[in-house]
Amino acid sequence: MNQESPDTTTGDDPFGRADAAAVARDHAEALAALADALDGDGTPVDREATGEWRTLFPGDVVTPDDDRYDEARRVWNGLCEAAPAAVAYPTTAAGVARVVEAARETGLGVATRSGGHSSVGTSSGDGVLVCDVGTMQEVAVDPDARTATVDPGVTIGELDAATTAHGLATPQGVAPEVGVTGLTLGGGTGYLSRAHGLACDRLAQVDLITAAGERVTATADTNPDLFRAVRGAGGAFGVAVELEFDLVSVPGELAMCDTWFPVDGTDDVAALLREYRDLLREAPRTTNVSPYVTRVPDEAGFPDDRAGDLALCVLGVHGGDPDEGERALAPFRNLGADGVDPLFEYADRRPYVDVQAYLGGGSPADDHYYWKSVAVETFTDALVDHTAERMAALPGDEDTVVVWPMGGAVADLDAGATAVPERDAEVVLNFEACWSEPTDDDAHREWARESADRARDVGTVTGELPNFSGTERGDEAARDVYAANYEWLRETKRRWDPDGVFTPSGRL
Ligand SMILES: Cc1cc2nc3c(=O)[nH]c(=O)nc-3n(C[C@H](O)[C@H](O)[C@H](O)COP(=O)(O)OP(=O)(O)OC[C@H]3O[C@@H](n4cnc5c(N)ncnc54)[C@H](O)[C@@H]3O)c2cc1C
Numbered sequence: 121m122n123q124e125s126p127d128t129t130t131g132d133d134p135f136g137r138a139d140a141a142a143v144a145r146d147h148a149e150a151l152a153a154l155a156d157a158l159d160g161d162g163t164p165v166d167r168e169a170t171g172e173w174r175t176l177f178p179g180d181v182v183t184p185d186d187d188r189y190d191e192a193r194r195v196w197n198g199l200c201e202a203a204p205a206a207v208a209y210p211t212t213a214a215g216v217a218r219v220v221e222a223a224r225e226t227g228l229g230v231a232t233r234s235g236g237h238s239s240v241g242t243s244s245g246d247g248v249l250v251c252d253v254g255t256m257q258e259v260a261v262d263p264d265a266r267t268a269t270v271d272p273g274v275t276i277g278e279l280d281a282a283t284t285a286h287g288l289a290t291p292q293g294v295a296p297e298v299g300v301t302g303l304t305l306g307g308g309t310g311y312l313s314r315a316h317g318l319a320c321d322r323l324a325q326v327d328l329i330t331a332a333g334e335r336v337t338a339t340a341d342t343n344p345d346l347f348r349a350v351r352g353a354g355g356a357f358g359v360a361v362e363l364e365f366d367l368v369s370v371p372g373e374l375a376m377c378d379t380w381f382p383v384d385g386t387d388d389v390a391a392l393l394r395e396y397r398d399l400l401r402e403a404p405r406t407t408n409v410s411p412y413v414t415r416v417p418d419e420a421g422f423p424d425d426r427a428g429d430l431a432l433c434v435l436g437v438h439g440g441d442p443d444e445g446e447r448a449l450a451p452f453r454n455l456g457a458d459g460v461d462p463l464f465e466y467a468d469r470r471p472y473v474d475v476q477a478y479l480g481g482g483s484p485a486d487d488h489y490y491w492k493s494v495a496v497e498t499f500t501d502a503l504v505d506h507t508a509e510r511m512a513a514l515p516g517d518e519d520t521v522v523v524w525p526m527g528g529a530v531a532d533l534d535a536g537a538t539a540v541p542e543r544d545a546e547v548v549l550n551f552e553a554c555w556s557e558p559t560d561d562d563a564h565r566e567w568a569r570e571s572a573d574r575a576r577d578v579g580t581v582t583g584e585l586p587n588f589s590g591t592e593r594g595d596e597a598a599r600d601v602y603a604a605n606y607e608w609l610r611e612t613k614r615r616w617d618p619d620g621v622f623t624p625s626g627r628l
Contacts, residue, residue: 135203140205140247144206151226154218155181158179158180158210158218178255180208195236196237196486197239197240204250205247205249206250210253211256216253219359223249223251226249228248231355231625232250235301236254237298240586240591242593242626243355244624254299257271257278261286261367276295276298290368291315291317292312301354303319305354305360306355306585307319308320309548311408311439314439314529315406315408316368316529320352324365325338325362325363326350326363327362328346330358331616331619348538350539351540352541352586352602352605353539353602355622356617372471374469375445377436378436379453381433381460381463383430383431386509386513393411399451399452400527400546409436409449410435410436410523411434413431413520414431415429416464423463436453449467453465487518487554489553490564490565491552492551492568493551494548494579495548496548496549497579497581497582499523500578507523516553516555516560519552519568521551527545531543542584542603543582549571549572553567572584583601593627610628
């Protein structure tokens with residue numbers, strides 16, 4: 121099999137609904153058998169009620185001739201719209217094994233979907249069999265063992281709510297609506313990462329349905345090669361059906377701040393970023409501070425006469441004692457040599473779930489997104505200048521550049537311990553393009569790509585964060601993302617998925 125997924129970045133649409141229908145027709149018998157085997161009752165699970173955008177059909181298989189097909193194939197990133205041959209909704213691990221068997225029988229590749237928020241578009245694909253495990257949604261917390269056992273369809277918000285009820289948490293990303301499984305298997309950065317590691321670093325065990333259709337457990341001691349690979353390159357190796365996380369204590373409330381500084385051009389931004397970088401170098405690992413740019417909204421709480429102006433926002437969260445946190449965050453709130461008056465300031469203590477929700481909902485489904493990240497070994501003056509130049513000249517109102525701090529617990533592991541290569545990076549530069557008009561695809565994508573390429577020219581790059589790495593597929597993209605880990609990942613792929621059943625689910 122080993123088919124390369126089409127490059128969704130070219131704007132070509134070699135595959136449409138009609139072609140997907142033709143593929144489904146070719147495999148009608150196997151897909152009908154699959155539908156019988158999954159034996160769903162066809163009852164839609166309406167996740168609108170929980171603030172989600174998807175409507176799911178548990179236990180069902182939806183093909184292109186089905187009225188529900190357009191809803192079933194919908195993905196969060198409008199840029200990555202695809203026409204799969206079918207979308208299957210298994211509700212148990214045994215059902216997932218049936219989907220994988222059907223994929224082997226038909227020769228269709230599997231794209232696995234859990235939370236449905238893939239930024240890189242790898243949870244669907246033209247002519248593939250989508251295995252949507254989003255309806256598997258149980259979480260069990262063992263407060264004595266300090267572990268959480270999580271079904272693959274659980275979202276970050278659901279996991280946070282379950283763990284913090286016991287004063288515990290595990291580092292996850294900063295948007296409650298995103299899936300725990302996709303985020304964790306792509307590495308996973310969040311507010312607690314400098315304090316407690318990437319999301320995948322706290323994964324103690326994962327059970328997967330492999331290409332052979334078998335359920336296997338992967339831990340540091342059992343199938344360690346698989347365990348090493350799935351933490352960062354997960355989708356390419358199997359369908360995760362259960363994850364177990366080690367939990368850490370979190371205080372009842374965390375200190376956080378969000379300060380918006382006025383900036384007028386590249387020099388202003390560069391001066392603030394330099395100061396930020398120097399403070400970050402001295403900050404305790406519990407401190408996570410991230411600058412990004414945005415436009416001042418025309419809303420209450422912001423100065424009227426600055427609406428539409430560019431602001432450098434400095435968002436900080438401290439993962440430890442809130443008194444210490446307020447002290448650690450204070451210098452970041454006072455950037456600017458002569459004390460710049462902020463355009464907006466928020467500083468308070470919040471429960472962890474509310475911290476996690478602070479930015480939530482800001483990235484609507486169906487818009488077009490193309491995110492490119494580069495992990496830089498040292499945030500040199502040259503890289504600061506490049507970042508500032510890009511921040512000061514955004515191509516559109518929704519585009520942004522985010523500087524994400526690394527170090528601390530992220531650097532406690534070696535670069536080859538998991539698939540995520542950027543353990544020694546000081547920061548990650550995320551060039552995040554967002555727009556809504558398909559006619560603007562090329563311009564925004566090009567801006568993000570060029571920004572990342574120029575960062576590669578100016579500094580030493582250790583790889584890309586898998587969760588923020590463009591929409592390209594294939595070998596070249598895999599080498600860019602996994603850098604020094606690429607060769608052993610390929611070898612592990614040959615062992616566990618020699619025929620490329622899960623190739624559409626990742627870059628390998
Ligand atoms: C609004 C928003 C905010 C974000 N913030 C962060 C952040 O703070 N930190 C961060 O690291 N990332 C962040 N991301 C990126 C996010 O982590 C990735 O897009 C992630 O892959 C989404 O996971 P999902 O389960 O929702 O997506 P899906 O679309 O379901 O899956 C994403 C990928 O994971 C694979 N996958 C999903 N389920 C399984 C499974 N059961 N078994 C095997 N493979 C599977 C898929 O095949 C696909 O490759 C954010 C994304 C969005 C949209």
